[in-house]
Amino acid sequence: MYINELEKLSIKELSEYLRAINDKNQKESIDSLRSYLPKESQIVSRETIENRLLRNLIKDYYNRLDLEKVKEEFLVKGLLNRNQKLEKGLPKDILIYGLELLPADYTPGINLCPKAGTCKDSCLAFSGFARYQSFDSSEKELTLNVVLKARARRTFLFKNDRKFFEEILKMEIEYNAFKAKKANTRTFFRLNVFSDINFTKLIKELPEISFYDYTKDWKRSSFSNYHLTYSSSEKVSEKDILSKLESGSNVAMVFPKVLPEFFKGFKVINGDINDLRVYDSNSVIVGLTLKGTIGSKSKKVNSFSESSSLL
Numbered sequence: 133m134y135i136n137e138l139e140k141l142s143i144k145e146l147s148e149y150l151r152a153i154n155d156k157n158q159k160e161s162i163d164s165l166r167s168y169l170p171k172e173s174q175i176v177s178r179e180t181i182e183n184r185l186l187r188n189l190i191k192d193y194y195n196r197l198d199l200e201k202v203k204e205e206f207l208v209k210g211l212l213n214r215n216q217k218l219e220k221g222l223p224k225d226i227l228i229y230g231l232e233l234l235p236a237d238y239t240p241g242i243n244l245c246p247k248a249g250t251c252k253d254s255c256l257a258f259s260g261f262a263r264y265q266s267f268d269s270s271e272k273e274l275t276l277n278v279v280l281k282a283r284a285r286r287t288f289l290f291k292n293d294r295k296f297f298e299e300i301l302k303m304e305i306e307y308n309a310f311k312a313k314k315a316n317t318r319t320f321f322r323l324n325v326f327s328d329i330n331f332t333k334l335i336k337e338l339p340e341i342s343f344y345d346y347t348k349d350w351k352r353s354s355f356s357n358y359h360l361t362y363s364s365s366e367k368v369s370e371k372d373i374l375s376k377l378e379s380g381s382n383v384a385m386v387f388p389k390v391l392p393e394f395f396k397g398f399k400v401i402n403g404d405i406n407d408l409r410v411y412d413s414n415s416v417i418v419g420l421t422l423k424g425t426i427g428s429k430s431k432k433v434n435s436f437s438e439s440s441s442l443l
């Protein structure tokens with residue numbers, strides 16, 4: 133089976149196909165699924181089917197959204213989340229608010245990670261509890277996980293009413309920063325948890341508030357209240373990486389299992405301990421270990437060619 137043939141399958145067909153592949157005891161049901169496919173087809177990998185299904189589910193959900201309802205929802209409950217993963221390993225008086233959208237080109241008509249390469253197939257946006265969609269027993273189809281649905285609605289709002297989106301985002305950031313100051317806590321904002329949008333203008337309008345990001349946009353720059361860690365990918369060369377490090381910037385890199393102490397003469401720190409990068413020394417490699425996401429298992433890791441899944 134070829135990828136373009138896979139695109140022709142409905143969500144139901146893809147769901148059943150995947151269910152059979154997941155059910156190791158029912159080899160015969162996998163065989164029966166071949167009835168969906170042209171005779172000359174070959175079977176594609178499970179990761180490819182999962183990815184196609186995910187894209188179809190997102191598209192199906194996204195195309196049914198109503199802008200007025202989505203605006204009303206986020207006006208009331210806000211766009212930011214305090215995600216446990218972002219605060220993991222940090223002292224209790226540090227709060228991190230993140231903006232979670234859907235990455236890359238997973239939503240129709242917009243690409244929120246213009247510099248993404250192969251990382252979009254193994255992005256952490258689809259890992260953990262959000263990794264998979266639950267079965268709907270009555271329909272015998274997979275449905276989109278509630279977490280991914282919320283990210284799809286935020287992305288929909290970003291695409292369809294950017295002005296409104298930025299207005300409520302700015303108000304929410306200011307309110308949370310004010311609350312944190314009153315409570316004597318340190319607060320940081322990460323606006324690209326699963327995206328790579330240039331929010332420079334908005335961040336510059338809030339000079340008293342601290343932001344950080346990982347980015348694959350190597351032309352973007354840090355400034356006083358915005359800390360950037362550059363993510364390596366197959367699109368940047370070893371020379372580019374070394375030159376960033378030599379200039380004092382930090383670069384995040386994925387390693388297969390164990391982090392080395394040094395790499396190409398630069399210190400490697402453990403980026404898995406916590407997500408907050410603003411206290412890192414300059415000119416360090418932020419080492420990350422490969423996470424289990426859709427697609428990551430089939431990827432080979434090469435220090436200078438593998439992308440960061442954290443960005």
Ligand code: SF4
Nearest residue numbers: 245251252255326443
């Ligand atoms: S790894 Fe980063 S750049 Fe790549 S798709 Fe995910 S959020 Fe976007």
